[in-house]
Amino acid sequence: MAITHIGSTLVIEGEISGSDAVVVQGRVKGSIETSQGVVIENSAHVEANLTLDTLEVAGDVKGNVTAASRVEIKPEGKMVGDIKAPRILIADGAHFKGNIDMDVGR
Amino acid sequence: MAATTVIAAGSVVRGHLTGQEDLLLQGRVEGSVALQGNLDIEVDARADATIEAVTVRIQGTVVGRVVAREGIELSASARVRADLVAPRLVIAEGALFAGAIDMSGAPVARPVFTAPAPVQPVATASPTGQPSLALGDDDDDPALPGGVDAKNIAFKKKK
């Protein structure tokens, strides 16, 4: 499986879209859309709307998320925004502020 | 070249990219790329962009403008419709190229692309501001004029 990897010194202002998994260690301002999974690592700062299959947040996310399968916010993760996903896991220690909608109509 | 950033074959990035690391493009970029690092554009990749980097290796398709502090290389599979600015250039047999080439080594007065102001202060120490490129810094060649100076040629007809 192909993985798009945004390194820790990268700053993207714009949109990332496609059919690859995306791992973010840098900064993204804009949007991320993929049919695969997205991992926001601890060093990452993301200010974007996210549309994806699965999401794992260990960094900083500000934006709304629509996930086809699941969203997980790890203990180091910090998220401000609304989540729409059929399965959600917010770990102990994680920061989250926003609305949750688990009725995605599946 | 070990790239930490990879834009994989099924991905498209539209917008401005800046960074201080190498970037491997296997997918597509539309917009601008400014790197204090090397850019490697693979054979099926495509960039429609204004590009600034230390070295740029092109095996795929590029439309736009490419400015490299050290050098640009077009391999046999390259298809490039862009202006190229660099002190060193290699165009391999088979490459398709159209555009202006400037190897004069004149320093770039200002970056071609102006990086947007960061959203928030970056946690790490390294700045993400505009890369400062001064072409010719690493150029070992003595200063070469842009072309042959006609005044210096003495033409004498010999029988």
Added chain:
Amino acid sequence: MIAAGTSVRGQVTGAEDLTVEGRVEGSVRLSGNLSIAKGAEVKAEVEVKALDISGSLAGNSVATESVALSSGAVVTGDITTPRLVIADGARYSGRVTMPFEIPALGAPAPRR
């Protein structure tokens, strides 16, 4: 062949290949190939079949077959050709025109 100690000013035309080791100023039009050797200086409009440059050329060139710049070549002027090779160490400034198409964005990228 224009030897190293020779200078030519004017129009050079012919059906043969030509090697320049000296100097040419004016124009060169051949149905054959032109080779500008290391140390040679050509200041001319050039129209040839294949163009090989190891020396210096100032002037626009049209080569119906190919253009090759060797390391050490110093070239200014526009180049029009279907095939181009630039070796590491060559220096060039000018505009290159080569006939080929890049499909517009949105069209699937054709395989080479």
